[in-house]
Amino acid sequence: MTTAEERLPESTRIASWLRDAILDGERAPGSRLIERDLASEFGVSRVPVREALKVLVAEGLVELRPHTWAIVREFTEADLADLDEVRTVLEPLAFRLAAERHRRDGLARLQESLELEQSSALAGEGVAARRAAADFHEIVTDLTENMLLGDMMRAIRSRLRWALSQHDDLQHVSAEHVELFDAIRLRDGDRAAELAAAHVDSSRLERIAHVEAQRTGAVRTTALDGPDPIDR
Incomplete structure (x- = not known):
């Protein structure tokens, strides 16, 4: 991680990592994004994960589901x-x-x-x-x-x-x-x-x-x- 990345808010960094994973094909359409699992993967609390997912929802890459999880959007x-x-x-x-x-x-x-x-x-x-x-x-x-x-x-x-x-x-x-x-x-x-x-x-x-x-x-x-x- 670069110094510039370290200065970014945690939610911004997580959104960037997830965005790349989705757009590079590492997280396939329809796959689940569970707050608890992502927080553990990135070593953060659920709060920045939740904020990151909201960013990706706004970008049209993720769809929220009830009970703290989401899915990678499948484009029609x-x-x-x-x-x-x-x-x-x-x-x-x-x-x-x-x-x-x-x-x-x-x-x-x-x-x-x-x-x-x-x-x-x-x-x-x-x-x-x-x-x-x-x-x-x-x-x-x-x-x-x-x-x-x-x-x-x-x-x-x-x-x-x-x-x-x-x-x-x-x-x-x-x-x-x-x-x-x-x-x-x-x-x-x-x-x-x-x-x-x-x-x-x-x-x-x-x-x-x-x-x-x-x-x-x-x-x-x-x-x-x-x-x-x-x-x-």
Whole structure:
């Protein structure tokens, strides 16, 4: 644990640990989160555990049940359709504004996250690649310098990261992020918005393929063709 983490409230640290465990697939949908057990696991009282669970409920990752326990949420097709509709509106705007308003230091942060995503995808490191992909989207929101849009995107951040975790073809995702990065770098807002809309649709199709692969037990190993890794 880093010094910065040690300074955080216990409930914030526990929420972060549980969030990562859920989004990285360590705690499966439908699994129980029992206050007593979590308190013992983290070496704390039940109070910060209870507060952490409330945070995750607000983020849409956990559902409370009576008598001090909760479950990891199972997202329905309706849940995901709602998310796609919101992303279709917000993400093209975010990428357009990021292209028009980004600063040099912000672009450097975005490139760093993209390079980590690419290297992790090539190495088959799924958790690291998916986390970097989520970071890419969050940094884009920062580059917009629009506080209201930032608040709206943060409201769906955990659900978006969960949706990204349902992708098997990680190199395809990173290839699309390369195109988006280039549009932002070139300050081409129209192109960035167009690519972002296509990216949301691609994400939906990728998620459907993931669900089908799980249902049939198939293993998806073929990456779709895409742009070469960035070399700036």
